Amino acid sequence: MRVKTFLVAILVFSVLNDVSARPAIRPLRAAAPIVCGRRPLLEDPFSAAGSRIVGGNDALPGSWPWLVSIQQPLDYEGRDFAHTCGGTIVNQQWVLTAAHCFKGVGSDYLEWRLVLGARQLSNLASGTQIRKIIRKIEHEKYNPDTEENDIALLRMDRPVTFSNYIQPACLPQKDTVFNHLSECYIAGWGVTSEDSGEPADVLQQAQVHLIETKKCNSTSWYNGAIRNHNLCAGHEKGGIDSCQGDSGGPLMCRRPQTKTIAVIGITSWGWGCAQAKSPGVYSSAQSFLDWTIAKITI
Template identity: 45%
Template sequence: MNTDFPAACSGALCLCTILLSHFIILANGESQIACGKRAVTIRTSQSRIVGGRDAVEGAWPWQVSLQVTNKRAHVCGATVISQWWLLSAAHCFPSTNGFNNKNQWRAVMGLRDLSIHAKWTITRKIAVLILHEQYNDIQNDIAVLKVDRAIGFADYIRAACLPKPGKFHIEKWNHCHVTGWGLMEQNGAPARILQEAAVKLIPLETCQQVNWYGSRINDKMICAGFAGGGIDACQGDSGGPLSCQLKGTDRFYVVGVVSWGQGCAQRFKPGVYTSTSTYGDWIEQKTGILISQSEDSGVEFEIDNGDAGTESLTGKQSVPPTVPNGLVKPISLVRRNTPGRATPLLNLIIISYHFYISCCS
């Protein structure tokens, strides 16, 4: 039997194969958006939140504004870590004013100016709210939130990478920034435009010195800022990300969650962050997200199906009624985007088959 194809047909098949491969890439491209990568080019900032600088549109596409639903007012920050899950601080959800109720909250992504929703800005309700079971004052200050609908990734909305579970190693990271809409200065006014601050990671031993924070700092926390103060997160930045680049890569990882500090930008009193690598196993357990074990630049973000995380706050979590004044940074009440959807493999095969028949028959 002769299995040779005419030259014209071979050319057509070749063209069809190329077009089909591009079609599949486009159809499934959203699942291949890499975590921790920006779609825009940003110069490294040496600015600060306290008295600082406006972030460029798209500079921090994983930044979330957590808002009280009935007032639509920004209260805390959070980080997009998958299409279904956000990462924040447990102290943002005190039981005293009902903020431990997921129905009190909404998450806004793709936002820079709190007063202006761009065409790519999206809002999600909170379906599940999980605080760490041993959260107490400044200890274990971490929470995860599952949204009610998948988050569609585009240029201005993306997920940050999560570091490998285990001990935090300060020498692995550089170009660290803290971001948020918190106060521009201690006891000052909150920001309307997203602010960014370039901060330095401070060794644990330094932060544990008596004239710094002493024994209040443990290895589940990260200190970041400057000995002389002047640059820091502040009230309203709580729950937001401390984003650092893994050395040797261009990816940002959320290595810390804004947790507490004594005042804002004071000498020897830098910002204190919950270490996400320390709680990596907890995050995996609660969300079902498989955190990369390799931490190399080849990691791609894969769409998760949102099946994990069936726990809810009601009846399962213990939330202390108050946080210590003057120590914890309390909550202050003080372009294009299409909602994401994973393309089912069967549908993709069927569509590809019809495309092949129409093109090549």
């Protein structure tokens, strides 16, 4: 097995100050709630594709504004950092990712950083925000040997400010039928080929197909290794897949009714990268929806 290591919207209130000469004070009015799963800068992230994720292409700025680069320091001073895993913004204080990203890390993750709103990691734009991790919650039943319940939440040291480049993702509804989702994507800064040792500098994206669990679990595919809480996505013939460094990042599908994007999976594991009949395996966000909501609303 190769492990791919390397939402709840928040209601924001605004105070409207009356600067007129009239002494009357207007009542405070609540601003409209932030809508999850929106990309203010881009309706179609593939409308002007650049040219890898394995088999993908460069994402345009603001294509996936809930994407997070989880980075660990390369020196004791914390001046240089390296991308390790991906994550998803679910609200102003929490990031959703994979538990296996923290195998053998102990408390060192407290020195890591979260980079939000980025596209090119070597040249962070002005809209990028950086946060530290002050709390990590792994699923209580996470099994590092089988990667069962491979999900974790990270609390940021202070709330993020939403912008054109930073937005919360939607999580799937309990009654979402995945068979009806035909437009799905993956994105991340992972390696762009299985034998590469370097993560991508520019955010990569690719379109993938959801693969029925029964087929994914068949003898010539994963032969029973797929659990009830897993999803498979990719291409039967291979060629496009998440890979090392994409772990913890999102599997995303467009909702047919609203056209917003929902994160339905968290990148977990797979056999090789972009191999035939070995698609990416994801933890189902729907299976862990109650767990996620309970943890971020404590």
